[in-house]
Amino acid sequence: MIAVKLASENAIIVYFGQQISDELVDEIAFYSALLKQQLADLIIDIVPSYTSLMLSYRIDKINHQAFSARVEDIIKSNTRVIKSATIKVIEIPVLYDSKVGLDLTACLEAKALDLTSFIKLHSECEYRVHAVGFSPAFAFLGTVDPRLVMPRHRTPRINIPAGSIGIADNQTAVYPVESAGGWQIIGRTPIDLSLANPDNLRLFQVGDTVRFKPVDDAEFLALGGQR
Amino acid sequence: MSFRILRSGFLLTIQDGGRFGLAHYGVSQSGVADEQAAYWANHLLGNHFNDAVIEITLGDFECIALDETDIVITGADLDFTLNDKSITMWQENHIVKGDKIRCATAKKGQGVRAYIAVKGGFKTPNLFNSRSVNLREHIGQPLQQDDVLTSTRSEPKPIKRSTPLFLRPNYSEPLILRFLASYQYADFTQTQINTFLNQSYLIQSTSDRTGYRLEGKAIADVASKMISEGIAYGSIEITTAGQPIILLKDRPTIGGYPKIGTVFSLDLAKLAQRQPGCEVIFKSMDLEVAQQLRQQFNAFFGIKQSTLNLN
Numbered sequence: 001m002i003a004v005k006l007a008s009e010n011a012i013i014v015y016f017g018q019q020i021s022d023e024l025v026d027e028i029a030f031y032s033a034l035l036k037q038q039l040a041d042l043i044i045d046i047v048p049s050y051t052s053l054m055l056s057y058r059i060d061k062i063n064h065q066a067f068s069a070r071v072e073d074i075i076k077s078n079t080r081v082i083k084s085a086t087i088k089v090i091e092i093p094v095l096y097d098s099k100v101g102l103d104l105t106a107c108l109e110a111k112a113l114d115l116t117s118f119i120k121l122h123s124e125c126e127y128r129v130h131a132v133g134f135s136p137a138f139a140f141l142g143t144v145d146p147r148l149v150m151p152r153h154r155t156p157r158i159n160i161p162a163g164s165i166g167i168a169d170n171q172t173a174v175y176p177v178e179s180a181g182g183w184q185i186i187g188r189t190p191i192d193l194s195l196a197n198p199d200n201l202r203l204f205q206v207g208d209t210v211r212f213k214p215v216d217d218a219e220f221l222a223l224g225g226q227r
Numbered sequence: 228m229s230f231r232i233l234r235s236g237f238l239l240t241i242q243d244g245g246r247f248g249l250a251h252y253g254v255s256q257s258g259v260a261d262e263q264a265a266y267w268a269n270h271l272l273g274n275h276f277n278d279a280v281i282e283i284t285l286g287d288f289e290c291i292a293l294d295e296t297d298i299v300i301t302g303a304d305l306d307f308t309l310n311d312k313s314i315t316m317w318q319e320n321h322i323v324k325g326d327k328i329r330c331a332t333a334k335k336g337q338g339v340r341a342y343i344a345v346k347g348g349f350k351t352p353n354l355f356n357s358r359s360v361n362l363r364e365h366i367g368q369p370l371q372q373d374d375v376l377t378s379t380r381s382e383p384k385p386i387k388r389s390t391p392l393f394l395r396p397n398y399s400e401p402l403i404l405r406f407l408a409s410y411q412y413a414d415f416t417q418t419q420i421n422t423f424l425n426q427s428y429l430i431q432s433t434s435d436r437t438g439y440r441l442e443g444k445a446i447a448d449v450a451s452k453m454i455s456e457g458i459a460y461g462s463i464e465i466t467t468a469g470q471p472i473i474l475l476k477d478r479p480t481i482g483g484y485p486k487i488g489t490v491f492s493l494d495l496a497k498l499a500q501r502q503p504g505c506e507v508i509f510k511s512m513d514l515e516v517a518q519q520l521r522q523q524f525n526a527f528f529g530i531k532q533s534t535l536n537l538n
Contacts, residue, residue: 005409005410006407006408006409006410006489006514007409007410007457007459007462007489008407008409008459008460008461008462008489008492009407009489009491009492009514009517009518009521010492010518010521011457011459013410013456013457018454020454032251036535040534040535041534042534043534043535044247044248044532044533044534044535045247045248045249045250045251045535046250046251046535047250047251047456047457047480047481048251048457049454049455049456049457049481050454050455050456051454051456052454052456052457053457054456054457054458054459056250056459058532058534059518059521059522059525060522060525060526060531063515063518064514064518131455131481132251132252132253132480133253133455133479133480133481134253134479134481135253135363135364135365135479136249136252136253136254136364136366137252137253138253140455177365194365195355195364195365195366198355201249201252201254201355202252204252205251205252206251
Protein backbone atom coordinates (compact mmCIF):
# COMPACT_ATOMS: atom_id res chain seq x y z
CA MET A 1 0.00 0.00 0.00
CA ILE A 2 1.08 3.53 -0.66
CA ALA A 3 0.67 6.20 1.99
CA VAL A 4 0.13 9.89 1.27
CA LYS A 5 1.06 12.41 3.96
CA LEU A 6 1.07 16.16 4.29
CA ALA A 7 4.50 17.76 3.82
CA SER A 8 3.56 21.45 3.89
CA GLU A 9 0.78 23.86 2.90
CA ASN A 10 1.72 23.24 -0.75
CA ALA A 11 3.37 19.81 -0.70
CA ILE A 12 2.58 16.16 -0.07
CA ILE A 13 4.80 13.11 0.27
CA VAL A 14 3.93 9.67 -1.10
CA TYR A 15 5.54 6.61 0.53
CA PHE A 16 5.92 3.50 -1.65
CA GLY A 17 7.54 1.25 0.96
CA GLN A 18 9.68 1.17 4.07
CA GLN A 19 12.75 -0.70 2.85
CA ILE A 20 15.43 0.58 0.50
CA SER A 21 15.72 -1.65 -2.58
CA ASP A 22 16.60 -1.48 -6.27
CA GLU A 23 13.05 -2.57 -7.08
CA LEU A 24 11.63 0.41 -5.25
CA VAL A 25 14.03 2.64 -7.21
CA ASP A 26 12.46 1.40 -10.46
CA GLU A 27 8.96 2.01 -9.09
CA ILE A 28 9.72 5.50 -7.85
CA ALA A 29 11.46 6.46 -11.11
CA PHE A 30 8.39 5.18 -13.01
CA TYR A 31 5.79 7.01 -10.90
CA SER A 32 7.92 10.14 -10.80
CA ALA A 33 7.99 10.30 -14.61
CA LEU A 34 4.29 9.44 -14.83
CA LEU A 35 3.18 12.13 -12.38
CA LYS A 36 5.50 14.67 -14.02
CA GLN A 37 3.85 13.97 -17.34
CA GLN A 38 0.23 13.87 -16.16
CA LEU A 39 0.28 16.74 -13.66
CA ALA A 40 2.83 19.03 -15.32
CA ASP A 41 0.53 22.04 -15.02
CA LEU A 42 0.13 21.59 -11.24
CA ILE A 43 3.50 20.34 -9.97
CA ILE A 44 6.14 22.90 -8.96
CA ASP A 45 8.79 20.37 -7.93
CA ILE A 46 9.13 16.64 -7.44
CA VAL A 47 11.69 15.02 -5.13
CA PRO A 48 12.15 11.26 -5.43
CA SER A 49 14.21 9.69 -2.65
CA TYR A 50 14.73 6.00 -1.69
CA THR A 51 11.16 5.09 -0.67
CA SER A 52 9.20 8.29 -1.27
CA LEU A 53 8.23 11.07 -3.65
CA MET A 54 7.59 14.61 -2.44
CA LEU A 55 5.47 16.83 -4.68
CA SER A 56 4.91 20.56 -4.32
CA TYR A 57 2.03 22.06 -6.26
CA ARG A 58 0.18 25.26 -7.20
CA ILE A 59 -2.36 25.96 -4.46
CA ASP A 60 -4.01 28.61 -6.61
CA LYS A 61 -5.09 25.84 -8.99
CA ILE A 62 -5.91 22.95 -6.65
CA ASN A 63 -6.28 22.31 -2.93
CA HIS A 64 -4.70 19.60 -0.78
CA GLN A 65 -7.56 17.11 -0.86
CA ALA A 66 -8.07 17.35 -4.61
CA PHE A 67 -4.34 17.16 -5.42
CA SER A 68 -3.77 14.18 -3.10
CA ALA A 69 -6.74 12.42 -4.70
CA ARG A 70 -5.42 13.04 -8.23
CA VAL A 71 -1.98 11.70 -7.31
CA GLU A 72 -3.37 8.59 -5.60
CA ASP A 73 -5.69 7.99 -8.50
CA ILE A 74 -2.90 8.16 -11.09
CA ILE A 75 -0.72 5.79 -9.05
CA LYS A 76 -3.52 3.30 -8.39
CA SER A 77 -4.69 3.21 -11.99
CA ASN A 78 -1.16 2.56 -13.34
CA THR A 79 -0.10 -0.59 -11.53
CA ARG A 80 2.09 -2.06 -14.24
CA VAL A 81 5.49 -0.57 -13.43
CA ILE A 82 7.42 -0.14 -16.66
CA LYS A 83 11.18 -0.42 -16.36
CA SER A 84 12.90 1.61 -18.95
CA ALA A 85 14.65 -0.70 -21.42
CA THR A 86 17.48 1.78 -21.73
CA ILE A 87 18.60 2.66 -18.25
CA LYS A 88 21.25 5.35 -18.43
CA VAL A 89 24.68 4.05 -17.38
CA ILE A 90 27.22 6.51 -16.03
CA GLU A 91 30.84 5.36 -15.80
CA ILE A 92 33.07 7.08 -13.25
CA PRO A 93 36.85 6.52 -13.27
CA VAL A 94 38.34 6.13 -9.78
CA LEU A 95 41.86 6.11 -8.40
CA TYR A 96 41.75 3.80 -5.37
CA ASP A 97 44.87 4.89 -3.54
CA SER A 98 45.58 6.00 0.02
CA LYS A 99 47.12 9.21 -1.39
CA VAL A 100 43.59 10.34 -2.29
CA GLY A 101 41.47 7.84 -0.35
CA LEU A 102 41.87 9.39 3.07
CA ASP A 103 40.29 6.40 4.85
CA LEU A 104 41.35 3.62 2.48
CA THR A 105 44.10 2.18 4.68
CA ALA A 106 41.83 2.18 7.73
CA CYS A 107 39.01 0.56 5.72
CA LEU A 108 41.28 -2.22 4.40
CA GLU A 109 42.38 -2.92 7.96
CA ALA A 110 38.85 -2.83 9.39
CA LYS A 111 37.51 -5.12 6.66
CA ALA A 112 40.62 -7.39 6.57
CA LEU A 113 40.90 -7.00 2.79
CA ASP A 114 43.81 -6.42 0.47
CA LEU A 115 43.62 -3.52 -1.96
CA THR A 116 42.94 -5.70 -5.04
CA SER A 117 39.95 -7.45 -3.43
CA PHE A 118 38.64 -4.15 -2.09
CA ILE A 119 38.77 -2.53 -5.54
CA LYS A 120 37.10 -5.59 -7.09
CA LEU A 121 34.26 -5.52 -4.55
CA HIS A 122 33.64 -1.80 -5.02
CA SER A 123 34.01 -1.57 -8.80
CA GLU A 124 32.71 -4.87 -10.16
CA CYS A 125 29.05 -4.22 -9.49
CA GLU A 126 26.46 -1.79 -10.76
CA TYR A 127 24.92 0.79 -8.48
CA ARG A 128 21.56 2.45 -8.81
CA VAL A 129 20.91 6.10 -8.01
CA HIS A 130 18.56 5.92 -4.99
CA ALA A 131 18.41 9.65 -4.32
CA VAL A 132 19.99 12.93 -5.41
CA GLY A 133 20.48 15.59 -2.80
CA PHE A 134 22.61 16.94 0.06
CA SER A 135 23.95 19.19 -2.68
CA PRO A 136 23.34 19.39 -6.45
CA ALA A 137 24.66 16.37 -8.40
CA PHE A 138 25.34 14.41 -5.20
CA ALA A 139 23.98 10.95 -6.01
CA PHE A 140 23.36 8.39 -3.27
CA LEU A 141 24.28 5.00 -4.80
CA GLY A 142 23.19 1.59 -3.61
CA THR A 143 23.92 -1.02 -2.71
CA VAL A 144 27.46 -1.57 -1.42
CA ASP A 145 28.69 -5.17 -1.02
CA PRO A 146 28.14 -6.22 2.62
CA ARG A 147 31.90 -6.87 2.95
CA LEU A 148 32.56 -3.14 2.38
CA VAL A 149 29.90 -1.65 4.65
CA MET A 150 31.44 1.02 6.89
CA PRO A 151 29.69 3.50 9.22
CA ARG A 152 30.12 7.26 8.87
CA HIS A 153 32.78 9.01 10.94
CA ARG A 154 31.36 10.14 14.28
CA THR A 155 32.66 13.64 13.62
CA PRO A 156 32.39 14.80 10.00
CA ARG A 157 35.53 16.05 8.25
CA ILE A 158 35.54 19.79 7.57
CA ASN A 159 37.03 19.48 4.08
CA ILE A 160 36.53 16.56 1.78
CA PRO A 161 38.19 17.28 -1.59
CA ALA A 162 36.02 17.46 -4.72
CA GLY A 163 35.74 14.12 -6.53
CA SER A 164 36.22 12.04 -3.37
CA ILE A 165 34.46 8.65 -3.39
CA GLY A 166 32.93 7.72 -0.05
CA ILE A 167 31.17 4.85 1.67
CA ALA A 168 28.56 5.32 4.41
CA ASP A 169 26.82 2.18 5.63
CA ASN A 170 25.64 0.35 2.49
CA GLN A 171 25.83 3.41 0.24
CA THR A 172 28.53 4.98 -1.85
CA ALA A 173 28.78 8.40 -3.51
CA VAL A 174 31.03 10.94 -5.19
CA TYR A 175 31.43 14.39 -3.62
CA PRO A 176 30.95 16.75 -6.61
CA VAL A 177 32.51 19.71 -4.80
CA GLU A 178 34.71 20.19 -1.75
CA SER A 179 32.47 19.94 1.29
CA ALA A 180 32.18 18.82 4.88
CA GLY A 181 31.05 15.23 5.37
CA GLY A 182 31.35 12.09 7.41
CA TRP A 183 31.73 9.41 4.74
CA GLN A 184 34.71 7.01 4.61
CA ILE A 185 36.82 8.26 1.71
CA ILE A 186 38.27 5.41 -0.37
CA GLY A 187 39.35 7.07 -3.62
CA ARG A 188 38.92 9.98 -6.00
CA THR A 189 37.62 10.51 -9.50
CA PRO A 190 39.63 12.72 -11.86
CA ILE A 191 36.52 14.00 -13.62
CA ASP A 192 34.88 17.28 -12.65
CA LEU A 193 31.33 16.78 -11.38
CA SER A 194 30.88 20.37 -10.15
CA LEU A 195 28.44 22.88 -11.58
CA ALA A 196 31.39 24.68 -13.17
CA ASN A 197 30.19 22.48 -16.01
CA PRO A 198 26.43 23.20 -15.98
CA ASP A 199 25.71 19.88 -17.75
CA ASN A 200 26.74 18.08 -14.55
CA LEU A 201 23.51 19.25 -12.91
CA ARG A 202 21.49 16.80 -14.97
CA LEU A 203 24.01 13.94 -14.82
CA PHE A 204 22.32 11.81 -12.15
CA GLN A 205 18.62 10.99 -11.82
CA VAL A 206 16.95 8.49 -9.50
CA GLY A 207 16.91 5.17 -11.34
CA ASP A 208 20.15 5.70 -13.33
CA THR A 209 22.97 3.14 -13.11
CA VAL A 210 26.53 3.99 -12.09
CA ARG A 211 29.71 1.94 -12.59
CA PHE A 212 33.12 2.71 -11.11
CA LYS A 213 36.15 2.04 -13.32
CA PRO A 214 39.49 1.67 -11.53
CA VAL A 215 42.28 3.76 -13.05
CA ASP A 216 45.98 3.96 -12.17
CA ASP A 217 48.01 7.01 -11.25
CA ALA A 218 48.95 7.84 -14.84
CA GLU A 219 45.37 7.57 -16.15
CA PHE A 220 44.13 9.61 -13.17
CA LEU A 221 46.52 12.45 -14.03
CA ALA A 222 45.85 12.14 -17.76
CA LEU A 223 42.11 12.58 -17.08
CA GLY A 224 42.83 15.81 -15.24
CA GLY A 225 42.91 14.39 -11.72
CA GLN A 226 44.54 16.34 -8.91
CA ARG A 227 46.10 14.93 -5.79
CA MET B 228 24.96 50.40 -14.33
CA SER B 229 23.16 51.42 -11.17
CA PHE B 230 25.10 50.80 -7.98
CA ARG B 231 28.61 50.10 -6.76
CA ILE B 232 28.95 48.26 -3.45
CA LEU B 233 31.22 50.08 -1.00
CA ARG B 234 30.72 47.90 2.09
CA SER B 235 29.21 44.41 2.00
CA GLY B 236 28.94 43.74 5.75
CA PHE B 237 28.39 40.24 7.07
CA LEU B 238 26.60 38.70 4.11
CA LEU B 239 25.22 40.44 1.07
CA THR B 240 23.51 38.43 -1.65
CA ILE B 241 21.18 38.78 -4.61
CA GLN B 242 17.91 36.86 -4.17
CA ASP B 243 14.67 36.50 -6.07
CA GLY B 244 11.54 34.35 -5.78
CA GLY B 245 13.66 31.19 -5.76
CA ARG B 246 14.81 28.32 -7.89
CA PHE B 247 12.16 25.80 -8.94
CA GLY B 248 11.84 22.79 -11.20
CA LEU B 249 15.28 21.33 -10.42
CA ALA B 250 14.75 19.83 -6.96
CA HIS B 251 15.02 16.29 -8.36
CA TYR B 252 18.63 17.13 -9.28
CA GLY B 253 19.30 18.13 -5.67
CA VAL B 254 18.97 21.88 -6.27
CA SER B 255 17.44 23.71 -3.33
CA GLN B 256 14.72 26.36 -3.40
CA SER B 257 16.82 29.40 -2.42
CA GLY B 258 15.34 32.91 -2.76
CA VAL B 259 14.52 35.76 -0.37
CA ALA B 260 14.54 34.70 3.30
CA ASP B 261 11.73 37.14 4.17
CA GLU B 262 9.12 36.93 1.41
CA GLN B 263 6.90 39.57 2.97
CA ALA B 264 9.51 42.33 3.13
CA ALA B 265 11.10 41.51 -0.23
CA TYR B 266 7.83 41.26 -2.14
CA TRP B 267 6.58 44.54 -0.65
CA ALA B 268 9.72 46.24 -1.98
CA ASN B 269 9.04 44.94 -5.50
CA HIS B 270 5.30 45.62 -5.20
CA LEU B 271 5.76 49.32 -4.39
CA LEU B 272 7.99 49.76 -7.43
CA GLY B 273 5.51 48.00 -9.69
CA ASN B 274 8.08 45.25 -10.27
CA HIS B 275 7.38 41.57 -10.89
CA PHE B 276 7.47 39.68 -7.56
CA ASN B 277 10.35 37.58 -8.89
CA ASP B 278 12.64 40.55 -9.68
CA ALA B 279 16.02 40.23 -8.00
CA VAL B 280 16.69 42.27 -4.85
CA ILE B 281 19.67 42.79 -2.54
CA GLU B 282 19.40 40.89 0.75
CA ILE B 283 21.45 42.62 3.47
CA THR B 284 22.23 40.45 6.49
CA LEU B 285 22.80 42.18 9.85
CA GLY B 286 23.71 45.51 8.25
CA ASP B 287 27.06 47.29 7.81
CA PHE B 288 26.28 48.03 4.16
CA GLU B 289 27.08 50.94 1.89
CA CYS B 290 26.62 51.57 -1.82
CA ILE B 291 26.84 54.48 -4.25
CA ALA B 292 24.38 55.14 -7.06
CA LEU B 293 25.88 55.33 -10.57
CA ASP B 294 22.67 56.39 -12.27
CA GLU B 295 19.20 57.77 -11.63
CA THR B 296 16.61 55.25 -10.44
CA ASP B 297 13.88 54.40 -7.92
CA ILE B 298 14.46 52.13 -4.96
CA VAL B 299 12.54 50.75 -2.00
CA ILE B 300 14.14 49.56 1.23
CA THR B 301 12.14 47.14 3.42
CA GLY B 302 12.76 44.58 6.15
CA ALA B 303 14.98 45.15 9.18
CA ASP B 304 15.21 48.78 10.30
CA LEU B 305 19.00 49.14 10.31
CA ASP B 306 19.12 52.95 10.48
CA PHE B 307 19.37 53.48 6.72
CA THR B 308 20.65 56.82 5.49
CA LEU B 309 20.76 58.56 2.12
CA ASN B 310 23.76 60.91 2.01
CA ASP B 311 23.88 60.74 5.82
CA LYS B 312 20.23 61.78 6.22
CA SER B 313 17.63 59.31 7.42
CA ILE B 314 15.74 57.62 4.55
CA THR B 315 12.18 56.34 4.82
CA MET B 316 11.79 52.59 4.51
CA TRP B 317 8.77 50.81 2.97
CA GLN B 318 8.48 53.70 0.49
CA GLU B 319 9.68 54.59 -3.01
CA ASN B 320 12.74 56.86 -3.07
CA HIS B 321 14.27 58.51 -6.10
CA ILE B 322 18.05 58.22 -6.27
CA VAL B 323 20.45 60.22 -8.41
CA LYS B 324 24.04 59.62 -9.45
CA GLY B 325 26.46 59.93 -6.54
CA ASP B 326 23.89 59.23 -3.82
CA LYS B 327 25.23 57.10 -0.97
CA ILE B 328 22.99 54.62 0.82
CA ARG B 329 24.30 53.26 4.06
CA CYS B 330 23.11 51.28 7.07
CA ALA B 331 24.43 50.45 10.52
CA THR B 332 25.19 47.08 12.05
CA ALA B 333 22.06 45.42 13.45
CA LYS B 334 21.53 46.02 17.15
CA LYS B 335 19.92 43.64 19.58
CA GLY B 336 16.14 43.59 19.14
CA GLN B 337 16.27 44.77 15.51
CA GLY B 338 15.50 42.55 12.54
CA VAL B 339 18.14 40.54 10.67
CA ARG B 340 17.56 41.13 6.96
CA ALA B 341 16.87 44.23 4.91
CA TYR B 342 15.99 44.38 1.22
CA ILE B 343 16.80 46.90 -1.45
CA ALA B 344 14.72 46.62 -4.59
CA VAL B 345 15.34 48.73 -7.65
CA LYS B 346 12.94 49.62 -10.45
CA GLY B 347 12.99 46.68 -12.89
CA GLY B 348 15.12 44.49 -10.61
CA PHE B 349 18.88 43.82 -10.52
CA LYS B 350 20.09 42.16 -13.70
CA THR B 351 22.63 39.70 -12.32
CA PRO B 352 23.29 36.42 -14.16
CA ASN B 353 20.50 33.87 -14.24
CA LEU B 354 21.85 30.62 -12.78
CA PHE B 355 19.67 27.53 -13.29
CA ASN B 356 16.26 29.28 -13.50
CA SER B 357 17.00 31.93 -10.87
CA ARG B 358 19.29 34.80 -9.87
CA SER B 359 19.33 33.66 -6.23
CA VAL B 360 22.75 33.01 -4.72
CA ASN B 361 23.13 29.85 -2.65
CA LEU B 362 26.49 29.64 -0.92
CA ARG B 363 25.93 26.11 0.39
CA GLU B 364 25.49 24.92 -3.19
CA HIS B 365 28.27 27.04 -4.72
CA ILE B 366 25.66 28.71 -6.95
CA GLY B 367 26.66 32.35 -7.40
CA GLN B 368 28.84 34.51 -5.15
CA PRO B 369 28.08 36.92 -2.32
CA LEU B 370 28.38 40.60 -3.29
CA GLN B 371 31.75 42.13 -2.46
CA GLN B 372 33.18 45.62 -2.21
CA ASP B 373 33.48 47.26 -5.68
CA ASP B 374 30.95 44.93 -7.32
CA VAL B 375 28.77 46.89 -9.76
CA LEU B 376 25.10 46.01 -10.15
CA THR B 377 23.08 46.64 -13.27
CA SER B 378 19.48 47.75 -13.50
CA THR B 379 17.45 50.04 -15.74
CA ARG B 380 17.41 53.84 -15.44
CA SER B 381 14.19 55.51 -14.33
CA GLU B 382 13.04 59.14 -14.29
CA PRO B 383 11.60 60.91 -11.24
CA LYS B 384 7.84 60.59 -10.75
CA PRO B 385 5.44 62.96 -9.01
CA ILE B 386 4.20 60.23 -6.65
CA LYS B 387 5.79 57.99 -4.03
CA ARG B 388 4.09 54.77 -3.05
CA SER B 389 4.46 53.32 0.46
CA THR B 390 3.26 50.42 2.60
CA PRO B 391 0.52 51.47 5.05
CA LEU B 392 1.86 51.60 8.60
CA PHE B 393 -0.53 48.96 9.88
CA LEU B 394 0.91 46.43 7.44
CA ARG B 395 4.56 47.00 8.37
CA PRO B 396 5.83 44.17 10.55
CA ASN B 397 7.32 44.61 14.00
CA TYR B 398 10.27 42.25 14.26
CA SER B 399 10.68 42.73 18.01
CA GLU B 400 7.28 41.37 19.00
CA PRO B 401 7.09 37.83 20.42
CA LEU B 402 6.85 35.21 17.68
CA ILE B 403 4.36 32.38 17.60
CA LEU B 404 5.14 29.95 14.80
CA ARG B 405 2.01 28.32 13.42
CA PHE B 406 2.68 24.82 12.12
CA LEU B 407 0.88 21.99 10.35
CA ALA B 408 1.03 18.44 11.69
CA SER B 409 2.93 16.73 8.85
CA TYR B 410 5.35 13.93 7.95
CA GLN B 411 6.13 11.83 11.08
CA TYR B 412 3.84 13.81 13.45
CA ALA B 413 1.79 10.67 14.22
CA ASP B 414 4.96 8.78 15.20
CA PHE B 415 5.66 11.19 18.06
CA THR B 416 4.13 10.33 21.43
CA GLN B 417 1.75 12.69 23.22
CA THR B 418 4.48 13.33 25.80
CA GLN B 419 6.93 14.31 23.06
CA ILE B 420 4.35 16.58 21.43
CA ASN B 421 3.58 18.20 24.79
CA THR B 422 7.27 18.93 25.35
CA PHE B 423 7.36 20.55 21.91
CA LEU B 424 4.24 22.68 22.46
CA ASN B 425 4.56 23.66 26.10
CA GLN B 426 7.75 25.66 26.06
CA SER B 427 9.47 28.58 24.42
CA TYR B 428 12.59 27.87 22.40
CA LEU B 429 15.69 30.04 21.99
CA ILE B 430 17.08 30.75 18.52
CA GLN B 431 20.71 29.62 18.33
CA SER B 432 23.60 31.58 16.81
CA THR B 433 24.25 28.75 14.31
CA SER B 434 21.03 29.70 12.49
CA ASP B 435 21.30 30.81 8.86
CA ARG B 436 19.50 30.77 5.52
CA THR B 437 19.65 26.95 5.47
CA GLY B 438 17.93 26.48 8.78
CA TYR B 439 17.14 27.97 12.18
CA ARG B 440 18.38 25.88 15.10
CA LEU B 441 16.38 26.13 18.30
CA GLU B 442 17.19 25.04 21.80
CA GLY B 443 14.90 24.23 24.69
CA LYS B 444 14.03 21.34 26.96
CA ALA B 445 14.97 18.29 24.89
CA ILE B 446 12.24 16.06 23.45
CA ALA B 447 13.07 12.68 24.99
CA ASP B 448 13.73 9.44 23.10
CA VAL B 449 13.56 10.78 19.55
CA ALA B 450 13.89 8.05 16.92
CA SER B 451 17.35 7.98 15.38
CA LYS B 452 17.84 9.02 11.77
CA MET B 453 15.49 7.59 9.20
CA ILE B 454 15.52 7.00 5.43
CA SER B 455 16.16 10.40 3.81
CA GLU B 456 13.17 11.99 2.10
CA GLY B 457 12.13 15.27 0.51
CA ILE B 458 12.03 18.16 2.98
CA ALA B 459 9.59 21.01 2.44
CA TYR B 460 10.17 24.70 3.25
CA GLY B 461 9.49 25.05 7.00
CA SER B 462 9.96 21.37 7.92
CA ILE B 463 10.66 21.02 11.65
CA GLU B 464 13.31 18.34 12.06
CA ILE B 465 13.86 16.97 15.55
CA THR B 466 17.50 15.98 15.97
CA THR B 467 18.62 12.89 17.84
CA ALA B 468 19.40 15.25 20.73
CA GLY B 469 15.71 16.25 20.78
CA GLN B 470 16.11 19.83 19.51
CA PRO B 471 14.25 21.39 16.53
CA ILE B 472 15.79 22.67 13.31
CA ILE B 473 13.44 24.67 11.06
CA LEU B 474 14.49 24.32 7.44
CA LEU B 475 14.50 27.46 5.31
CA LYS B 476 15.19 28.54 1.73
CA ASP B 477 18.76 27.19 1.33
CA ARG B 478 17.93 23.79 2.85
CA PRO B 479 19.06 20.61 1.10
CA THR B 480 16.30 18.88 -0.92
CA ILE B 481 16.39 15.72 1.22
CA GLY B 482 17.12 14.96 4.88
CA GLY B 483 16.96 12.12 7.36
CA TYR B 484 15.74 13.49 10.70
CA PRO B 485 12.14 12.81 11.75
CA LYS B 486 9.86 15.83 11.32
CA ILE B 487 7.16 16.77 13.82
CA GLY B 488 5.50 19.36 11.57
CA THR B 489 5.94 22.14 9.04
CA VAL B 490 5.86 25.85 9.88
CA PHE B 491 3.43 27.98 7.84
CA SER B 492 5.43 29.80 5.15
CA LEU B 493 4.40 33.34 6.10
CA ASP B 494 5.57 32.75 9.67
CA LEU B 495 8.95 31.69 8.25
CA ALA B 496 9.31 35.20 6.83
CA LYS B 497 8.96 36.54 10.38
CA LEU B 498 11.34 33.89 11.75
CA ALA B 499 14.04 34.95 9.28
CA GLN B 500 13.94 38.41 10.94
CA ARG B 501 14.61 37.11 14.46
CA GLN B 502 18.12 37.29 15.88
CA PRO B 503 19.78 34.53 17.91
CA GLY B 504 18.57 34.70 21.51
CA CYS B 505 14.96 35.52 20.53
CA GLU B 506 12.23 33.22 21.82
CA VAL B 507 9.69 31.38 19.71
CA ILE B 508 6.77 29.12 20.56
CA PHE B 509 4.82 26.72 18.36
CA LYS B 510 1.07 26.58 17.85
CA SER B 511 -0.78 24.19 15.57
CA MET B 512 -2.74 25.46 12.58
CA ASP B 513 -5.34 24.06 10.20
CA LEU B 514 -4.28 23.26 6.65
CA GLU B 515 -7.31 25.00 5.14
CA VAL B 516 -6.47 28.25 6.93
CA ALA B 517 -2.82 28.01 5.86
CA GLN B 518 -3.73 27.42 2.22
CA GLN B 519 -6.23 30.27 2.29
CA LEU B 520 -3.83 32.78 3.88
CA ARG B 521 -1.00 31.82 1.54
CA GLN B 522 -3.26 32.11 -1.46
CA GLN B 523 -4.38 35.61 -0.41
CA PHE B 524 -0.71 36.55 -0.07
CA ASN B 525 0.11 35.12 -3.51
CA ALA B 526 -2.85 36.93 -5.08
CA PHE B 527 -1.91 40.25 -3.45
CA PHE B 528 1.69 40.17 -4.73
CA GLY B 529 0.83 38.55 -8.07
CA ILE B 530 2.84 35.42 -7.25
CA LYS B 531 2.45 32.69 -9.84
CA GLN B 532 4.87 29.85 -9.41
CA SER B 533 6.36 28.07 -12.36
CA THR B 534 5.37 24.46 -12.89
CA LEU B 535 7.25 21.56 -14.42
CA ASN B 536 5.76 22.14 -17.87
CA LEU B 537 7.92 25.25 -18.14
CA ASN B 538 11.18 23.45 -17.41
